[in-house]
Amino acid sequence: MTGSRYRWFRVFKISGIHATLLAYSALVLFPILLVFMNSFKDQMAIFGEPLAPPTPETFSVDGYKTLFEIANFQHYFLNSLIVTTVSLVLIVFLGAMAGWALAEYEFKLNTFMAIYLALGIMVPIRLGTVGILRLMADWHLVNTLTALILVYTAMGLPLSIFILSRFFAQLPPDFKDAARIDGASEYRIFTLVLPLVRPALGTVAAISMIPVWNDLWFPLILAPSEKTKTIVLGAQVFLGQFLNDWQAVLAALSLAMIPAILLYMLFSKQLIRGLTAGAVK
Amino acid sequence: MRRKPFPWHITVFLAPAVLIYTLFMIYPMLASLKFSLYQSLDDGRQVFVAFGNYIKLLTDPNWKEPFWNAFWNNVVFFVIHMSLQNPIGLLLAVLLASNIRGAWIYRTIIFTPTILSVVLVGFAWKLILSPTWGIWFPLLDRLGLGDNEVAIALLGNESSALITLSLISVWQNIGIPMMLFLAALIRIPSELIEAAQVDGASSWRVFWRIQFPLIVPTVGIVAILTFIGNFNAFDLIYATQGALAGPNYSTDIMGTFFFRTFFGFQLRPGDPNMGATVAGMMLLIILAGVLLYLYGWQRRMEEVQF
Amino acid sequence: MFRRLTGALALAAFLMATFLGGAFAKQQVIIESWRTDDLKLWKDVIIPAFNKHYPDIEVIFAPTNPAEYNAVLDSKLQAGTAGDLITCRPFGKSLELYNKGHLAPLNDLPGMENFTDFAKVAWSTDDGSVTYCVPMASVIHGFLYNKDLFDKYGFQPPKTWEEFIDLLGQMKKKAPALAPLVMGTKDQWEAATMGWHNIAPNYYGGEAGRRAFLAGKEGFHTDGFLKGFEALAQWAPYLPRGFKAVSYSDAQQLFTQGRGFIYPAGSWDIGVFHQMNPKLNMGAFKAPPPTGATKSYISDHQDIAMGLNPASKNADAAKKFLEWLTTKEFAELYGNALPGFFPLHNFNITISDPVANEFLSWRQTSEGTFRMTYYKLSDQKPDAETDLWVASVNILNGNQTPEEAAKWIECRLSSWYQPHKHFHEELNCK
Incomplete structure (x- = not known):
């Protein structure tokens, strides 16, 4: 147990762990880097030497040029940004209000409401697509970003309420009681406690963001028009239209991946904290 | 608390969320279910047929075959996730939890595919496995598999297409079980593990005797999340194989079957009533899974736990 | 936080209003x-x-x-x-x-x-x-071929079906690295459209055959129609390596990059190929009729x-x-x-x-x-056109023999298409 044998065993074990994790990381990064790298090469080099990085002779950004000439990627990006931002604000804010009500007040329907709202965590909203499409068509909301925002808000609220009500329930009562004695209204108290759960708000936003940003289903069905295409749908349609032009295809893939990766880097702290806090019960 | 005559503030706090949630989630779900009990006539009128559509789905050969085909394919899809994604995710989590340097770098990298759109991931893998691009064939040739009928057309063979797509999905989604397991592992007090190590227990023993029993509840959560996700999947198949989910419907799962039924395909128009019926069946399957989890698994967990 | 949130909300609403x-x-x-x-x-x-x-x-x-x-x-x-x-x-x-x-x-x-x-x-x-x-x-169906490759190996476009199959065999022998016939089955529709619809009219006799089929005198499992499936089955050995995973755009890519000899085409491909590779030297031949046939038919759709x-x-x-x-x-x-x-x-x-x-x-x-499954035969579910995709792919992939595929598709068609009702019983469809 003592001495060099143990140390050698430890070194061996740790290098084994690193080797496994390195190998898996390589498997993860390979396809992403491959696509990204080849998007900067000319058609000949893409097919001739797919594994070689671009050289001055093979370097080309024609794919990106086609992309900007034909498809309106800036516009798709803006749509995705609007839909995601507004949905997240609504999910977090309305979720906090409802979560607060469920955690703070005792009323007759409390348990019923909690269960009713939690149903949405277990049942995927897609199964109501037929109803959603008819509702949106009746209200003339098809092909508007509003339709997407409403659906994503409804989709994100159950989890948001669930997580936030747990956080609100953990707040120490002294603070709230002190405020109440000072004669603060319930609304005022809510604005006072909201900053206390800020990390939780960030977590909810980070967790809710991925499915909203990456969704293909609802943009495809509810808002497929050129004006309202999100970046994922835009990329999907573009990929379908330019199957022959690999430079453009690889450029489109890269360009659609980059915003997601940037967002991830920006929010990874909240996201990982959210996941590792056991938030998804 | 609990002193005002009518709790207006509670209504104000709850109303917006409940309203949006009811209007755009619960109501459409119920409307879809109702819609599945009707059939439209040629002149556009709707007639009530009770469970006629469900009976048709389960007995009419034109519906029964594709339905059960999609169902069993979906089961295979789920089983592959359960037997690969979750154990590998657990393994990665255990390795990451073992206090090595740079763990956060590995963690960040491995989670990356999870945040990417399924469309992009599916398309990128389709290109890599494509016979036209010089990546897959040279690799096979080097491995001596160049003549293997299945390996050279992974997405084109009935025997391999569904498995290949499941593996792509595992590749993408492994970050989620990894993170959840990691969270559970980190919460285990380190004294417990150190004490066992001092007693001379091997890592293997430490894992099975101490770590695993404590993360069993997470195993259940991961399983039910995987189940819901898999029986609701659509994007990956649609992006790589198209709505016809070829070859010979071998990659057709509930999501693609629903899409084709609802929107139709090629020369055939869609059937919204039958589409709603398929969605109703999916709801039933998912609810069955969830109830099984809540009443079977979680009940027992509560007994086991302190 | 509250103020910041409402601020963000207002900004987003403003953006949306100006945008929409x-x-x-x-x-x-x-x-x-x-x-x-x-x-x-x-x-x-x-x-x-x-x-x-x-x-x-x-x-x-x-x-x-x-x-x-x-x-x-x-x-x-x-x-x-x-x-x-x-x-x-x-x-x-x-x-x-x-x-x-x-x-x-x-x-x-x-x-x-x-x-x-x-x-x-x-x-x-x-x-x-x-x-x-x-x-x-x-659009008209036919075959495009790479003229430079034909010249290099001394091949001539075939006149009859038998010559065609023979030629494909020679190609496989003389140039094993190149695909004799560039088509895949991944996207499914090419197998039916560039395959069956392209070559089958020569076997079932064009318009006359199509009318006989509509009237219920012929079915997918009889005479010329079955021969069409059998002819298609002969292609399987000459398709590109990994053809089951070759999509339509993959096939276009392979042919324009000079990695195959012959491409079963729709005439619409001509313009696309000019764009993809302006230097490609292409020729064309029509679907070769079987030896001894007095008439030849093309799909002009x-x-x-x-x-x-x-x-x-x-x-x-x-x-x-x-x-x-x-x-x-x-x-x-x-x-x-x-x-x-x-x-x-x-x-x-x-x-x-x-x-x-x-x-x-x-x-x-x-x-x-024109493509026979488009008229009447796809008016109800299961529609003959989608089934033809699946059947053609199954034949080329080797999952069904031509007879099995023909029987399968006829059974499905005759389940609803009244003039074919008698086939449903003759074939013992379940």
Whole structure:
């Protein structure tokens, strides 16, 4: 147990762990880097030497040029940004209000409401697509970003309420009681406690963001028009239209991946904290 | 608390969320279910047929075959996730939890595919496995598999297409079980593990005797999340194989079957009533899974736990 | 936090309002189509030519993947989000759209007299009284081959089916690294369209065979129709390596990169290939008839037309565009900008592309017929066209013998198609 044998065993074990994790990381990064790298090469080099990085002779950004000439990627990006931002604000804010009500007040329907709202965590909203499409068509909301925002808000609220009500329930009562004695209204108290759960708000936003940003289903069905295409749908349609032009295809893939990766880097702290806090019960 | 005559503030706090949630989630779900009990006539009128559509789905050969085909394919899809994604995710989590340097770098990298759109991931893998691009064939040739009928057309063979797509999905989604397991592992007090190590227990023993029993509840959560996700999947198949989910419907799962039924395909128009019926069946399957989890698994967990 | 949140909310609302409220000064006409390959040409050639006459109408060509076009269009029409102009598939699909009120009648459109009844038949009601799409072009099936590779190995285009199969065998022997026949089965429709629809008319006897089939005298499992499947099965050994995973665009890529000899084509591929590899030296031959056949048949299919969405808010502008489609100017432009789409107008039009001309010349030597599953046979579920995709793929992939595939598809068709009811019993379909 003592001495060099143990140390050698430890070194061996740790290098084994690193080797496994390195190998898996390589498997993860390979396809992403491959696509990204080849998007900067000319058609000949893409097919001739797919594994070689671009050289001055093979370097080309024609794919990106086609992309900007034909498809309106800036516009798709803006749509995705609007839909995601507004949905997240609504999910977090309305979720906090409802979560607060469920955690703070005792009323007759409390348990019923909690269960009713939690149903949405277990049942995927897609199964109501037929109803959603008819509702949106009746209200003339098809092909508007509003339709997407409403659906994503409804989709994100159950989890948001669930997580936030747990956080609100953990707040120490002294603070709230002190405020109440000072004669603060319930609304005022809510604005006072909201900053206390800020990390939780960030977590909810980070967790809710991925499915909203990456969704293909609802943009495809509810808002497929050129004006309202999100970046994922835009990329999907573009990929379908330019199957022959690999430079453009690889450029489109890269360009659609980059915003997601940037967002991830920006929010990874909240996201990982959210996941590792056991938030998804 | 609990002193005002009518709790207006509670209504104000709850109303917006409940309203949006009811209007755009619960109501459409119920409307879809109702819609599945009707059939439209040629002149556009709707007639009530009770469970006629469900009976048709389960007995009419034109519906029964594709339905059960999609169902069993979906089961295979789920089983592959359960037997690969979750154990590998657990393994990665255990390795990451073992206090090595740079763990956060590995963690960040491995989670990356999870945040990417399924469309992009599916398309990128389709290109890599494509016979036209010089990546897959040279690799096979080097491995001596160049003549293997299945390996050279992974997405084109009935025997391999569904498995290949499941593996792509595992590749993408492994970050989620990894993170959840990691969270559970980190919460285990380190004294417990150190004490066992001092007693001379091997890592293997430490894992099975101490770590695993404590993360069993997470195993259940991961399983039910995987189940819901898999029986609701659509994007990956649609992006790589198209709505016809070829070859010979071998990659057709509930999501693609629903899409084709609802929107139709090629020369055939869609059937919204039958589409709603398929969605109703999916709801039933998912609810069955969830109830099984809540009443079977979680009940027992509560007994086991302190 | 609260203030910041409301601030963000207000900003987002403001962004949304300015964004959604943006009014269009020009009249905008959106075209739904499946011709994704032609996107650049519409943008650079066809729409600018139209805008010379009507500078105030902004035309947007918004195509969807061919395999998804019908489904996506249906969903958009249902939701009321479809474009102003709808590119029409021939026969049943468009008839159904017209019957559901998704296509406006166009009998009174000025310029409709520029088309023969033959051209209009694919987009008229069964009694011929109403036409609801402006015919644009037909497409012809055949085979494209790489002339340079043929010269290098000393091959000649085949005259008969037997020569064809023999040639494929020689190619496999002499140039094992190249694919004799460049086609895949991943996307499924090519196997039926470039495969069966291309070669089977020679076996079932074109129009006469098609009519006999409709009347219930022939089925997929009888005579010429079964022989069509058997002929298709002979292709399997000569398809590219990993052909089961080769998609349509993969096949286009392989052929234009010179990695195969022969490409079973639709004439629409000609223009695409010129774009993909301008240096490619192509020749063409028609589907070779079996030895001893007295007549040969080609698939000459009314393929593409354009109709008006009655829900269009810019119907006037859209009609202007449709009118322009009936002119000689458009016919000439379209036929030459997209070699391989043969305009259906009455005018005499010169097509400059030699390969497209080769296709056109077969009309003199062969009898034309359209893709048989499009008319009547796909009006109900299970539809013969989708089943034909699956059956053709199964035959080439080796999952079904031609007999099994023929029986399978006939059983499914005869389950609802009344004139074939007797086959349902004869074949012991369950």
